[in-house]
Amino acid sequence: MRSMEKNPYSMRVPRKSPPEYYLDQVLPILKRRRVLQLTKFDYRLANNIDEELQKLRCRANFHALRFTKPIQELGQKLVLRMREMAIRFIAVHLRFEPDMLAFSGCYFGGGDKERYELAEIRKRWETLPDLDADGERSRGKCPLTPHEVGLMLRALGFANDTYIYVASGEIYGGEETLRPLRDLFPNFYTKEKLANEELKPFLPFSSRLAAIDYIVCDESDVFVTNNNGNMARILAGRRRYMGHKRTIRPNAKRLSSLFMERDKKDWDIFARKVKAVQRGYMGEPDEMRPGRGEFHEYPYSCICKKNGDPESEQVRGNQGLKNRSKEEEPVLGAKGDE
Numbered sequence: 001m002r003s004m005e006k007n008p009y010s011m012r013v014p015r016k017s018p019p020e021y022y023l024d025q026v027l028p029i030l031k032r033r034r035v036l037q038l039t040k041f042d043y044r045l046a047n048n049i050d051e052e053l054q055k056l057r058c059r060a061n062f063h064a065l066r067f068t069k070p071i072q073e074l075g076q077k078l079v080l081r082m083r084e085m086a087i088r089f090i091a092v093h094l095r096f097e098p099d100m101l102a103f104s105g106c107y108f109g110g111g112d113k114e115r116y117e118l119a120e121i122r123k124r125w126e127t128l129p130d131l132d133a134d135g136e137r138s139r140g141k142c143p144l145t146p147h148e149v150g151l152m153l154r155a156l157g158f159a160n161d162t163y164i165y166v167a168s169g170e171i172y173g174g175e176e177t178l179r180p181l182r183d184l185f186p187n188f189y190t191k192e193k194l195a196n197e198e199l200k201p202f203l204p205f206s207s208r209l210a211a212i213d214y215i216v217c218d219e220s221d222v223f224v225t226n227n228n229g230n231m232a233r234i235l236a237g238r239r240r241y242m243g244h245k246r247t248i249r250p251n252a253k254r255l256s257s258l259f260m261e262r263d264k265k266d267w268d269i270f271a272r273k274v275k276a277v278q279r280g281y282m283g284e285p286d287e288m289r290p291g292r293g294e295f296h297e298y299p300y301s302c303i304c305k306k307n308g309d310p311e312s313e314q315v316r317g318n319q320g321l322k323n324r325s326k327e328e329e330p331v332l333g334a335k336g337d338e
Contacts, residue, residue, distance in 0.1 A: 019050050027056075061234065062241045067211050070201070075215025078165075078194045082216070086163035086187070090153075091220035093213070093235075094168040095143050095227040099124075101172050105131030106142035110173070140253025143226045146171070147180035148259050152250060153224065154184055155274035156282075163187040165220060167213035169206065191216070222283075223247045236283075246283040 014021070067075070082089045101108065102121035105128070108114060122128060136142055144152065154160070164185045171177050182188045191199060191212050202208045210231065217223050217235055225232035225247065236247040254277035262270060 019053055022053060022056065058241055062238045067215065071208055071211045072215065074195060074198055074202070075212045076219075077198070078191060078212065078216050079219040081194050082163065082165055082189065082220075088221040089163040089165055090158065090222040090224060091165045091167055091217040092149060092153075092224040093217060093226055093232055094146060094149065094166055094171065095225075095229060095232075096146060096171050096177065097169045098172045100143065100227070103128070104136065104142055105133060106136050107133035108142075108145055108172075137256050138253070140251070140256065142252065142256070144250055144252060144255070144259075146178055147184075148255070149224065149226060149250070150181040150184035151259070151262070152255065152274055152278075155271035156248075156278060157275075158185075160185060161187060163189070165216050166190050167217050169209070221245065225249050240285075244285050248278070248283055249281045251277050251281045 066072075098118070098121055102118040103125065105122070133142075153162075153164075162185055164187065166178075166181075166188065168190070178188075191209065195212075199209075199212075202212065214231060214235065218238060223235060223239060223245070225236065228249075232249075236249075239245040239247055255274070258270065258273055258277065265273070
């Protein structure tokens with residue numbers, strides 16, 4: 001962690017600094033509300049550090065992020081426009097851009113044209129190893145196609161009148177790639193569709209466009225990730241820490257074999273198997289556990305307890321969600337669906 005400003009408050013925090021260093025050196029700078037850059041723990045939480053330092057990390061990760069006024073205002077406008085059409089909506093972070101697909105080393109069925117185009121993009125990274133596309137998919141390293149995302153959601157019980165917001169940059173294959181997802185969910189919206197002219201000042205800046213998507217995804221009732229990248233991870237952590245909203249992560253390793261055999265199974269069997277492999281990936285309040293290594297990715301509920309309160313309102317709310325999850329998951333539908 002280091003300040004992005006110049007003197008008098010510029011500093012770099014040494015690795016494995018003792019708690020006293022944070023209290024004596026770092027905390028005074030935080031109190032002066034200087035801008036901070038977080039390095040390599042924007043979503044990760046150490047397993048074995050002092051509780052107060054853990055809370056500080058949570059606050060830095062999930063409270064400190066602020067967007068400029070134009071980004072915040074447009075993001076909230078898009079949220080309100082989604083709410084005007086539907087009581088509830090889901091957001092899907094597709095991550096199906098050409099550079100993402102090329103970096104993954106996966107193959108998505110586009111024949112020689114796809115293999116050539118992605119191979120050319122892949123040349124940007126000189127150190128990338130040669131990868132076996134089938135092996136990567138079987139290990140769950142490949143993002144789902146938009147069609148596969150749609151099939152997963154329908155199998156999980158989301159009806160075709162569900163309103164979805166799709167967060168993405170340029171989609172590889174364009175409208176042809178998106179059409180199967182649109183067919184499954186006709187109430188399909190993007191920032192481009194919702195904002196139109198208002199989006200023009202942001203178009204030259206990919207990070208600002210991503211920030212607008214971030215705001216809408218954060219406010220969605222259900223957030224669906226399609227990769228394990230930084231934006232997906234920090235959103236999942238924030239949605240847990242700020243009071244818990246569901247984040248669905250595809251179990252890509254188990255789903256890959258189901259999609260390969262989709263045409264051999266009737267829909268009811270396919271849907272039942274999708275629900276089975278997605279257990280543990282549906283964003284239940286106590287689903288994530290601390291990792292075996294130095295870090296785990298998401299704040300666990302005990303971190304959120306208030307001082308002197310053995311069971312805070314957030315923890316009680318999480319338990320209520322956990323109890324309800326034992327019942328059939330309600331389908332999110334269109335406006336007026338109770």
